[in-house]
Amino acid sequence: MAIECKTKIAILMATYNGEEYVGEQLDSILNQTFKDWTLYVHDDGSSDGTMGVVKRYASQYPNKIVVIDGPSTGGAKTNFFYLMNEVVADYIMFSDQDDFWLPQKIEKTYKKCLELEDSHTDEPIAIFTDLKVVDKDLNVLSEKMSSYQTLKMDNTDINKLMIQNVVTGCTMMINRICRDMSLKCKDYNRVIMHDWWCALVASYFGRIGYVGESLIEYRQHGDNSVGAKNINSIGYIGNKLSKINDIKESLIATEDQIDLFAKTYYINNTLLNEYARLNEKGKISRCIFRIKNHIWKSGFTRNVGLLIFG
Structure with a gap:
């Protein structure tokens, strides 16, 4: 039975051996200007102290952070799909374990989502933002990943999106319709990434909105599941x-x-x-x-x- 989130937004965090950075990420989420959220964390079998850090925060903030015990899923993609299946909410955001959210990330993303829903009722909606590319110590490498990677953030029509995904999961918010439709997929092996699949659903059946601000510091440290590359180098x-x-x-x-x-x-x-x-x-x-x-x-x-x- 899925957990019914009591707050407006459920933030889903997939963790695996992220002890070094997860505390900073949790602090950045706790410091958001928008407060009507609950964070759900599922670990994928970490062998370091990741869950020690997460559980310490969960005990300190029991009304904000929930640890979901469950089997190892085998990777970030399947871990996020697992979390999507486990949690039902009006709106869902995805959180990596090693980034740093700027204070208005939730507030501005949520505002954009509501604006799009006003004109496109009963449709799957996905919102995404730009990102600051930073090194492991949060020193800025590029103010916008769109510039750093030469990404056209308006390439969200289905003919563009099916060959390349510009919708980065750690910046995303999806509404419940998008979540429910995305979970009709039953063969995760053929899905490239969870965020790409959700973006395809929103693009084909609904709408994708973009916030042209960098609202997250996207940390590059060599162990990223998916990282930012300077394609002109x-x-x-x-x-x-x-x-x-x-x-x-x-x-x-x-x-x-x-x-x-x-x-x-x-x-x-x-x-x-x-x-x-x-x-x-x-x-x-x-x-x-x-x-x-x-x-x-x-x-x-x-x-x-x-x-x-x-």
Whole structure:
């Protein structure tokens, strides 16, 4: 039986061996200007002192922090899906264990969500924000990840979103309709990440809103499940060129995810169905299909790679 959150917003935090930074993240959430939230934490089998830190905070703030005991799920993606299944709330936010939320993150994200719901009632809604990219000591590397990674944050239409996700999970808020629809998925192995799936649901069936402020410090420390890379750096380009097969496999994974998406929601859509089978076409046919349907990633470098290797 899922937990019914008594506050307006449920924050879901997936933890794993995050002892070094989780206390700072918990402090940043506790210091939010908006207070009508409850934080739910599920650990994925940490071998360090992560849960000692979390339980100490939970005992100090029993009305704000809830520890969910449950089995190890095997990774951040499945841990967040597990939490989504375990908690029901009007609005859900996702929290990584190692970031730092700026004080108005919840307030401004929630305000944007309400604005979008006013004009789009009974639809799945997802809101996301920009991020400050910081090092392990919270020194700023870039004021906006959109600039650092050359991301077009308005690439949220389905034809753009199915090949690249610009909606970063740790900045997201989804409404209950989006949560309920997202949980219709039963094959997490074919989902690339939980945030990407939720964004696809909101894009296709509802609306995605963007707050153009950096409301979170996105810590880069070498152990991130997903990190921020400077795609214009020589190191990044060289690394990608040395892993051409990885590029091809990542593209096939996006096609498989869309195949699952269409089947999960019984969608008969030519664009989605053809994209799901794109790997069966020859290289020239794939290029023509992408050009015809404006299926591009953010940034010149990525799209050059897409033309050459896709």
